[in-house]
Amino acid sequence: MRYWLFKSEPECFSFQDLMAAPKRTTGWDGVRNYQARNFLRDDIKRGDKVLFYHSNAAPPGIAGIAEVVEESHPDSTAFDSADHHFDPKSDPKNPTWVQVTITGVRAIDPPLGLPSLRAVAELSGMELLRKGSRLSIQPVTDLEWAVIERLIL
DNA sequence: GCCAACGTTGGC
DNA sequence: GCCAACGTTGGC
Numbered sequence: 722m723r724y725w726l727f728k729s730e731p732e733c734f735s736f737q738d739l740m741a742a743p744k745r746t747t748g749w750d751g752v753r754n755y756q757a758r759n760f761l762r763d764d765i766k767r768g769d770k771v772l773f774y775h776s777n778a779a780p781p782g783i784a785g786i787a788e789v790v791e792e793s794h795p796d797s798t799a800f801d802s803a804d805h806h807f808d809p810k811s812d813p814k815n816p817t818w819v820q821v822t823i824t825g826v827r828a829i830d831p832p833l834g835l836p837s838l839r840a841v842a843e844l845s846g847m848e849l850l851r852k853g854s855r856l857s858i859q860p861v862t863d864l865e866w867a868v869i870e871r872l873i874l
Numbered sequence: 875g876c877c878a879a880c881g882t883t884g885g886c
Numbered sequence: 887g888c889c890a891a892c893g894t895t896g897g898c
Contacts, residue, residue, distance in 0.1 A: 730896090754881075777896055835897080853879040855895050 736785035791822035
């Protein structure tokens with residue numbers, strides 16, 4: 722079992738939206754970055770745990786814990802010309818973009834804010850905290866996860 | 875709203 | 887293959 726961090730702008734889709742969704746579940750679609758896609762396609766497995774991060778929020782931070790319930794499958798929004806994430810270059814017979822399905826486990830309220838994360842020496846290597854980091858799907862190490870679990874007790 | 879950092883595109 | 891221009895991300 723591995724750990725991950727997924728970013729979402731709460732204005733677009735918040736952790737609370739996930740908890741309010743049918744079966745507390747959503748397809749993590751709309752990812753249009755190859756590095757993030759490769760994690761979704763190749764590495765993220767059923768049962769993996771996810772930190773749900775709110776970007777472009779005040780303050781930005783980790784707002785909940787989720788879990789992967791379905792592994793990689795085609796991202797249908799890429800085939801829908803009316804969808805904001807439509808990609809005419811993605812062939813339905815050989816999809817470029819994939820999604821996984823996650824379910825909400827529990828909220829972190831108030832969220833664990835960026836300043837709190839930056840204050841912890843053991844987290845200084847986190848991809849999230851790297852200057853200029855934009856990757857929307859990130860691996861989280863066992864140690865980082867353990868430290869964060871301790872912070873939200 | 876600002877702007878630095880980043881990924882993608884396309885001309886050459 | 888190079889790289890400038892562009893659009894996007896995301897903290898502040």
